[in-house]
Amino acid sequence: MEIGIKLNGRMLSDNIDADLLLIDWLRDKGCFSVKRGCETSNCGLCTVLMDGKPVLSCSMLAARASGHEIMTLEGLQEEASEFVGFLADQGTDQCGFCNPGFVMNTIALLRENPDPTDDEILSYLAGNLCRCSGYNGQLRGIRAFLDSRKK
Template sequence: MNLSFWLNGVYRHDEVEPDTMLLDFLRDKGCYSIKCGCETSNCGLCTVLMDGKPILSCSTLALRVEGKKIVTMEGMQKEAEEFGAFLADEGAEQCGFCNPGFIMNIFAMENELEDPTEEDIKEYLAGNLCRCSGFVGQTRSILKYLQYKKTKKREEAAE
């Protein structure tokens, strides 16, 4: 079947089988940041943004992205590096396996919530699984990152 969509800002036309999962399709297109960690839609490792909203690519048929804008970590390298520095500073990256899906959810949260509290962050990220930690370091890094972004926005507005 024919499929037309945007992938990381590039309009694409592709052929896809009706039963192909988005995770497999995107990995075939070179988006290796997307991982399968559970095969039950419970870990968040396969999170991508579809029209700015986080979705689980392991439980979404590729054909569902017809006409949509899909963004993976490969399409947000600069932003991922910026946030990744905060993770590293807090010692929160550990093995790094969960980071891509986790980071994609952070970017979605940043766009959806004006000034998230620690409780908002915990609720928003409840679908992400990290086998290395209890999200203490990650939560600290998110709070510091959001404060940095808020300060940066104020400074830019003042210029």
């Protein structure tokens, strides 16, 4: 079937199988930041923004995204660069495999709520699993970024 998706600012049209998942379409288009971590919508690794809202690309058909705008981390390098250094300073990136989904959801959080409390951060990002860091360092990194903006 024919689809048209605005991917990272570029309009793309494609002819796809109706059962193609968005994650597979995105990786096929070179968006390797979109990671596969489970089959059950539990890990958050494949988070992308559809019309600005975070969605799990493993649980959405590419066809569903037709006519919409999809942003992956490839298209949000500048916005992410504003805060990822604070996470690096904590050493919390670790293996890195969950980082893109986590960073994408953090971008969504900060767009929605530029000055979140710790509890708001934890609950917004609860769907982004990380097996390495124990999560506390991620919170410290985001907090350090938010504090730096207030200075």
